[in-house]
Amino acid sequence: MKLYSAWYCPFAQRAWLALQVEKIPFEYVEIDPYLKTQSWMEISRNTGQVPVITVPGQHSVIDSTRIIEFIEQLHPSAPKLFSADAFINAEQKYWIEHINKRIIPYFYRYFKFSDSRVDTAADKKQMIDGLHQFAQAIDHRGPFFNGEQISAVDIALIPFAYRINLLLQHYRRFKLPENSAIWQKYLHWYQANIETSAFRSTVSQGNYQQRLIDFYLPYSQGGGQQDVTQL
Ligand SMILES: N[C@@H](CCC(=O)N[C@@H](CS)C(=O)NCC(=O)O)C(=O)O
Numbered sequence: 001m002k003l004y005s006a007w008y009c010p011f012a013q014r015a016w017l018a019l020q021v022e023k024i025p026f027e028y029v030e031i032d033p034y035l036k037t038q039s040w041m042e043i044s045r046n047t048g049q050v051p052v053i054t055v056p057g058q059h060s061v062i063d064s065t066r067i068i069e070f071i072e073q074l075h076p077s078a079p080k081l082f083s084a085d086a087f088i089n090a091e092q093k094y095w096i097e098h099i100n101k102r103i104i105p106y107f108y109r110y111f112k113f114s115d116s117r118v119d120t121a122a123d124k125k126q127m128i129d130g131l132h133q134f135a136q137a138i139d140h141r142g143p144f145f146n147g148e149q150i151s152a153v154d155i156a157l158i159p160f161a162y163r164i165n166l167l168l169q170h171y172r173r174f175k176l177p178e179n180s181a182i183w184q185k186y187l188h189w190y191q192a193n194i195e196t197s198a199f200r201s202t203v204s205q206g207n208y209q210q211r212l213i214d215f216y217l218p219y220s221q222g223g224g225q226q227d228v229t230q231l
Pocket of ligand 1: 006008009010011012033034048049050051062063064065225228
C-alpha cells in the first residue's frame with residue numbers, strides 16, 4: 001500500500017496518522033500535487049490532490065475523510081478509529097463533518113484574507129466558535145475526543161489545530177482564549193494529541209515548524225490554494 005502525501009498538507013497528515021495509529025505498513029510517497037503530470041492525475045483520479053492511497057489492482061482511495069474510514073475497515077482487529085456503538089459512531093461522523101464544514105474553511109479564510117480583506121472578524125469568530133463547540137463535545141474524562149483512546153475525530157482535527165496554533169500565532173498574533181474550563185479542556189486535548197508518537201513521527205523531519213511557517217507565507221498574503229476557503 002502506498003500513501004501519496006505532501007509533507008506540509010494537513011489533509012495528508014490525517015491519512016498518515018490513521019495509518020500509524022492502525023499500525024498498517026505502507027510506503028510513504030512524497031509528491032508535489034500541484035504538478036499535474038499525467039501519471040499523478042491518473043493516480044489521484046483527476047483530483048490532483050493528496051492524500052491518495054493506492055493498492056495494486058484496486059482503484060485509488062481519495063479524500064482524507066474517506067481514507068480515514070477506509071483505513072478503519074482494513075484491519076477490523078486493530079485499534080478502532082470509530083466506535084462499534086452505533087450512537088457514538090454517528091456522533092463521531094457528525095463531529096468530523098463539523099470539523100470539515102465549520103472549522104477548516106473559516107481557518108483558511110481568516111488566515112488567507114486578513115491582509116487583503118477589510119474584515120475577517122466574522123471568519124475568525126466562526127473558527128473560534130467551531131473550536132469551542134468541538135471543545136465542549138470532548139469527552140469529559142479526556143484527554144482524547146472519545147476518552148482514553150485516540151479516535152478518527154482526533155485525527156481529523158489535530159493537523160488543523162496544529163496549524164491554527166503555529167501559523168495563526170506567527171502570522172496573525174492569534175492566541176486561543178484560555179480563560180474557561182472549556183478552553184482548558186481543548187488545550188488538554190491538544191497537548192495529548194501532539195504528544196502521541198503517531199503525531200510526532202509526522203512532524204519530525206528537519207526543522208518542521210519553521211519549514212511549515214515558510215511554506216505558508218503565500219497563504220498569509222492571500223495566495224495558496226483557494227478551494228479550502230469555500231463554505
Ligand atoms: N478534500 C480533500 C482536500 C485535499 C487537499 O486540498 N490537498 C491539497 C494539499 S494540502 C492538494 O493536494 N492541493 C493540490 C491542488 O488542489 O491542486 C481531502 O480531504 O483530502
